[in-house]
Amino acid sequence: MNPHLHRLYQLAQQPSRRIVGLMSGTSLDGLDVALCRLHGHGTNTRLELEQFVTVPYTDEVRHRIRQVFAREQVSLEYLTLLNPWLGHLHADMVLQCLQQWQIPPAEVDLIASHGQTVYHAPVHQHQHPDFPGTNATLQLGDADHLAVRTGIITLSDFRQKHIAAGGEGAPLAAYGDYLLLSSPQEERLLLNLGGIANFTYLPRAGQDARMAFSTDTGPGNTLLDATVRRHQPALSYDEDGHLAAAGTVQEALRTELLAHPFFQAPLPRTTGPELFNSAYVQAAQERTRTTGLPLEDLLATLVEVSAAGVAQAVRQAFGATPTLAVYVSGGGAHNPTLMAALQQQLPACRFTTTAALGMLPDAKEAILFAVLANEAVAGQPLSIGSGRQRVPAVSMGKISLPA
Numbered sequence: 448m449n450p451h452l453h454r455l456y457q458l459a460q461q462p463s464r465r466i467v468g469l470m471s472g473t474s475l476d477g478l479d480v481a482l483c484r485l486h487g488h489g490t491n492t493r494l495e496l497e498q499f500v501t502v503p504y505t506d507e508v509r510h511r512i513r514q515v516f517a518r519e520q521v522s523l524e525y526l527t528l529l530n531p532w533l534g535h536l537h538a539d540m541v542l543q544c545l546q547q548w549q550i551p552p553a554e555v556d557l558i559a560s561h562g563q564t565v566y567h568a569p570v571h572q573h574q575h576p577d578f579p580g581t582n583a584t585l586q587l588g589d590a591d592h593l594a595v596r597t598g599i600i601t602l603s604d605f606r607q608k609h610i611a612a613g614g615e616g617a618p619l620a621a622y623g624d625y626l627l628l629s630s631p632q633e634e635r636l637l638l639n640l641g642g643i644a645n646f647t648y649l650p651r652a653g654q655d656a657r658m659a660f661s662t663d664t665g666p667g668n669t670l671l672d673a674t675v676r677r678h679q680p681a682l683s684y685d686e687d688g689h690l691a692a693a694g695t696v697q698e699a700l701r702t703e704l705l706a707h708p709f710f711q712a713p714l715p716r717t718t719g720p721e722l723f724n725s726a727y728v729q730a731a732q733e734r735t736r737t738t739g740l741p742l743e744d745l746l747a748t749l750v751e752v753s754a755a756g757v758a759q760a761v762r763q764a765f766g767a768t769p770t771l772a773v774y775v776s777g778g779g780a781h782n783p784t785l786m787a788a789l790q791q792q793l794p795a796c797r798f799t800t801t802a803a804l805g806m807l808p809d810a811k812e813a814i815l816f817a818v819l820a821n822e823a824v825a826g827q828p829l830s831i832g833s834g835r836q837r838v839p840a841v842s843m844g845k846i847s848l849p850a
């Protein structure tokens with residue numbers, strides 16, 4: 448027997464596993480690295496987060512990813528080269544973290560690598576005549592390179608199974624949120640404000656798990672970041688929402704941006720920067736003759752659009768006046784202007800961050816992939832949301848062996 452398969456077999460039977468979860472999101476700010484100890488599996492999963500850090504990307508790394516990121520047409524050679532190069536880069540970042548934490552790679556059981564999404568093409572977004580009905584998504588950073596360079600068995604490419612079984616390949620958050628954050632006392636909404644915003648709905652634990660699901664809601668920070676960069680190239684985001692707070696919402700532009708059919712599509716729905724990008728904002732500005740807006744007003748308007756996207760999806764799922772406990776994670780949780788806009792749009796919901804549940808808001812997505820890898824190795828296909836379309840009961844992740 449291949450000794451690595453034997454190792455996997457043993458790992459599956461251990462009471463706990465030490466797993467490094469990796470996520471590189473749409474904001475391209477860096478690689479999130481979460482060193483997790485996961486006890487048990489399924490609804491008995493218990494997480495100990497041993498370490499977490501975001502290893503920032505250099506401008507050079509960001510520049511290379513942007514050569515293909517969310518672009519319809521790219522150099523195929525560049526894309527091919529970027530795939531192993533990113534795998535290699537992520538491996539080096541993991542090794543660097545482990546060294547800093549004084550943990551030998553041999554003491555890590557698995558790596559769970561999301562990779563870098565470079566293109567997301569759900570049916571409703573691409574409408575390519577040659578591929579009617581095809582959902583697709585592409586993550587780069589080949590995991591064989593992680594496995595060989597670190598010597599650690601690596602799981603990756605989690606989204607393809609979801610698509611193969613009828614989903615859009617995202618959001619996968621519901622699976623991890625359900626296992627780690629369900630409560631018998633309250634129904635919960637877990638809202639992640641990354642580049643794209645999404646939420647998971649969790650019914651009370653023990654109640655109908657088929658009701659759990661997650662959906663993207665539209666832009667989170669991506670339009671804010673792109674607009675800041677366009678107007679002030681030295682900045683990468685609107686720190687603490689100060690610029691947006693100083694602006695005035697431009698109603699005509701807000702209405703025009705929210706008129707996109709994405710905001711009315713059936714739940715769950717997914718999206719990405721292929722749709723929500725600078726061109727989308729600029730086209731709406733031209734249609735509403737608001738191209739000369741000061742940066743502050745533009746940002747104030749885009750904050751309203753992100754918050755309204757969340758509120759629209761929440762109302763679509765839960766009716767006109769939802770009264771849910773909402774736990775926020777992702778970089779947008781650090782933006783008070785965005786948080787205030789959300790509270791204003793959903794006045795009967797109670798907002799706090801996932802820190803109140805003992806979950807570090809910035810680490811949640813990297814932890815998710817560690818949980819998915821734990822299930823793929825030690826658990827069963829995750830049966831949640833089966834009462835809903837596009838939430839398949841699957842275990843996810845492909846296995847790369849170090850040799």
Ligand SMILES: Nc1ncnc2c1ncn2[C@@H]1O[C@H](COP(=O)(O)OP(=O)(O)OP(=O)(O)O)[C@@H](O)[C@H]1O
Pocket residue numbers: 471472473474475476639640641642643644668671672683684685686687688776777778779781782783812
């Ligand atoms: N102090 C802050 N003030 C305002 N915005 C902030 C702050 N800190 C982080 N952000 C925002 O959060 C973004 C990073 O968020 P995050 O790391 O959750 O995104 P991501 O994981 O890349 O995205 P996704 O979840 O869509 O893949 C930054 O680009 C910035 O817009």
Ligand SMILES: CC(=O)N[C@H]1[C@@H]2OC[C@@H](O2)[C@@H](O)[C@@H]1O[C@H](C)C(=O)O
Pocket residue numbers: 472473564567584616617618619620621641642643644645663717718719812815
């Ligand atoms: C295709 C893709 O990479 N989607 C990401 C992105 O970032 C946020 C949102 O859009 C979400 O759908 C997803 O990531 C999280 C981790 C998810 O699948 O739950």
